[in-house]
Amino acid sequence: MQLDETKIRQDGLNIRIIQTKKFKTNQFVLKFKSLLSEDKVTARALLPYVLQSSTEKWPTTALFRSHLDDLYGASASVDVNKKGEYHILTFAVDIANEKYLQDNTPLTEQALNVLNEMVFHPLLEDGAFSQKVVESEKRTLNQKLKAVKDDKMRYASQRLVEEMCSGEAYALHPNGIESELENITPEKLMEAYQQMISSDEVDLYIVGDIDSGQMEKLCKEKFSIASRENVKAIQKHITIEDSKKIVEKQQIKQGKLNIGYRSNTFYGDHDYLPMAVMNGILGGFPHSKLFMNVREKESLAYYAASRLESHKGLIVIMSGVEPAKIERAETIIEEQLEAIKNGDISDQELSQTKAVMTNQMLETLDSPRGIIEVLYQGETAGIPVNIQGWFDGIERVTKEDVTEAANKLLKDTTYILTAKEVAESA
Numbered sequence: 001m002q003l004d005e006t007k008i009r010q011d012g013l014n015i016r017i018i019q020t021k022k023f024k025t026n027q028f029v030l031k032f033k034s035l036l037s038e039d040k041v042t043a044r045a046l047l048p049y050v051l052q053s054s055t056e057k058w059p060t061t062a063l064f065r066s067h068l069d070d071l072y073g074a075s076a077s078v079d080v081n082k083k084g085e086y087h088i089l090t091f092a093v094d095i096a097n098e099k100y101l102q103d104n105t106p107l108t109e110q111a112l113n114v115l116n117e118m119v120f121h122p123l124l125e126d127g128a129f130s131q132k133v134v135e136s137e138k139r140t141l142n143q144k145l146k147a148v149k150d151d152k153m154r155y156a157s158q159r160l161v162e163e164m165c166s167g168e169a170y171a172l173h174p175n176g177i178e179s180e181l182e183n184i185t186p187e188k189l190m191e192a193y194q195q196m197i198s199s200d201e202v203d204l205y206i207v208g209d210i211d212s213g214q215m216e217k218l219c220k221e222k223f224s225i226a227s228r229e230n231v232k233a234i235q236k237h238i239t240i241e242d243s244k245k246i247v248e249k250q251q252i253k254q255g256k257l258n259i260g261y262r263s264n265t266f267y268g269d270h271d272y273l274p275m276a277v278m279n280g281i282l283g284g285f286p287h288s289k290l291f292m293n294v295r296e297k298e299s300l301a302y303y304a305a306s307r308l309e310s311h312k313g314l315i316v317i318m319s320g321v322e323p324a325k326i327e328r329a330e331t332i333i334e335e336q337l338e339a340i341k342n343g344d345i346s347d348q349e350l351s352q353t354k355a356v357m358t359n360q361m362l363e364t365l366d367s368p369r370g371i372i373e374v375l376y377q378g379e380t381a382g383i384p385v386n387i388q389g390w391f392d393g394i395e396r397v398t399k400e401d402v403t404e405a406a407n408k409l410l411k412d413t414t415y416i417l418t419a420k421e422v423a424e425s426a
Helices: 041-053 061-070 107-120 131-150 152-164 178-183 186-199 212-222 272-284 289-297 323-341 347-364 368-381 387-396 399-406 420-425
Strands: 005-010 013-019 025-035 075-083 086-096 201-208 244-250 255-262 301-309 314-321 410-419
Touching: 005 212, 013 212, 013 368, 025 107, 025 186, 025 368, 041 061, 041 075, 041 086, 041 107, 041 131, 041 178, 041 186, 061 075, 086 107, 086 368, 107 212, 131 152, 131 178, 131 186, 152 244, 152 255, 152 314, 152 410, 201 368, 255 323, 272 289, 272 301, 272 314, 272 323, 272 347, 272 387, 272 399, 289 301, 289 314, 289 323, 301 323, 314 323, 323 399, 323 410, 347 368, 347 387, 410 420
Parallel strands: 013 201, 244 410
Antiparallel strands: 005 013, 025 086, 025 201, 075 086, 255 314, 255 410, 301 314
């Protein structure tokens, strides 16, 4: 299985056109990538929402949405996330393909106009962003950051990363730092915007039944992005002498037990796919060891799963446990990893994990946004994505490969969020 992909470089813009007749809409996704840094992360996290809220042509959200409705119900969205130590801002437009409509409205060109207007023509007041819009979006972002504290599953995941990666850029939350929000003025936000436009690595993905030659011409008309150097994070291999344990107490009923390991295996490494399969067997799916043994068999956890952070070289185990059962749960969790390290992997566990991973990838490739995210994984790592190579590589992974991958894991940090009364009486 291969994608029909055309790659074009126009000065500072990397264009990826994926031609397919599978969808009745065309998707356009513009991504800006920079290095995560404490002094920039909060302002950058705010930028996409301010840019989406008000432009020169559509100064209010209502006017913008009305315009999208006129384009046969097109949709526009923004997103902020991180991959490894990269901070990524995403602007997307999904629009009907005019080939399937009775009239000849140039919707493809209109989609590029929307992206261009949203990103490159913000509403300004005296050379800076609108004070009213900035303050409104600051309040919304502040609510998002506070919501992480209220959602104890997300809170525990973030706290583990903060403790485990203390002093590393990866410790930063992609939505920024709550205490920094009040310091962001329209002028400071404008500085962050100008830096984004002039320095970020910029990628445009177009997925649909479109003509690549026409797209290349339209992109040249709509976007003028000066050449710049690629953004490159340094992948560090971390050694662990002594793991650490952090215990935090709050007024809660359900405790959290999260454990972070350094795999030092990154996306594209020779042992990346074995590490991904290992994660699947450990805790990636409902048939995995953590789910079956910690949750189902021992009834020690409300949930138990693991996650692979492929651009940072981490494996993270997450579980929700009754505070009184945390110690026992920790023992059983570690036994599951030890079992894999010792080669205690059934043929069914291996084949089922491969099958689920394969189906998961096929489902991902069954949507325009999924295709884009798969390709951007490789782009972020600087490694071309070979879809068929991925399927073949997964199928070739052996038990021995999985065991070898598991034995690379170094326990870094254990984070426990428990109830005050239980912790104090223990």
